[in-house]
Amino acid sequence: MTRPSLSCNPLCKFHTGCGLISGGHCHCHKKSQKILFNCECPHTTLIFDKDKIEQVLNNLISNAIKYSHPNNRIWVDVQLDGDKITTKVKDEGQGIPKEELDSLFTSFKTTSVKSTSSEKSTGLGLAIAKKIVEAHSGSISVTSTPNAGSEFTFTLPLK
Numbered sequence: 001m002t003r004p005s006l007s008c009n010p011l012c013k014f015h016t017g018c019g020l021i022s023g024g025h026c027h028c029h030k031k032s033q034k035i036l037f038n039c040e041c042p043h044t045t046l047i048f049d050k051d052k053i054e055q056v057l058n059n060l061i062s063n064a065i066k067y068s069h070p071n072n073r074i075w076v077d078v079q080l081d082g083d084k085i086t087t088k089v090k091d092e093g094q095g096i097p098k099e100e101l102d103s104l105f106t107s108f109k110t111t112s113v114k115s116t117s118s119e120k121s122t123g124l125g126l127a128i129a130k131k132i133v134e135a136h137s138g139s140i141s142v143t144s145t146p147n148a149g150s151e152f153t154f155t156l157p158l159k
Helices: 015-019 026-030 050-066 098-103 125-135
Strands: 009-012 034-040 045-048 073-081 084-091 139-145 149-157
Touching: 045 050, 050 073, 050 084, 050 125, 050 149, 098 139, 125 139, 125 149
Parallel strands: 034 073
Antiparallel strands: 009 045, 073 084, 084 149, 139 149
16 A cells, blocks of 8 residues: 655644544434544644544444444543654454554454444555555554454644
């Protein structure tokens, strides 16, 4: 997979970026799920490709919706963390088996975990998300516990 091209512009108050994704998830309403946003990085200017970072956030939130049961909650937390912005997407979903975590960000890899409402998966979303975050000189990781949920974290440096 090639490195994505970026169109970076300064965006003040990173939580503006969170606002771009907060309304776009119809599936969470169909499954009676709640997405809870917490963005705490006042007066922070970050230079990034808005469309690409929106794609990362949409992928992580869509996966949380896809692999969580109806009535579960999903948290999106954005924090200023020293010289970087840390974004976490946490769910109360099915979790991912430990032995599958190492290959999670590999193209066309899917897990043994099935979506909760027959949603489809190509195995490309997390690989693309990783490429986008790394193209911004950031990092992405996951922690997960089967039957308890997953937490995806990505960081972007302040520039």
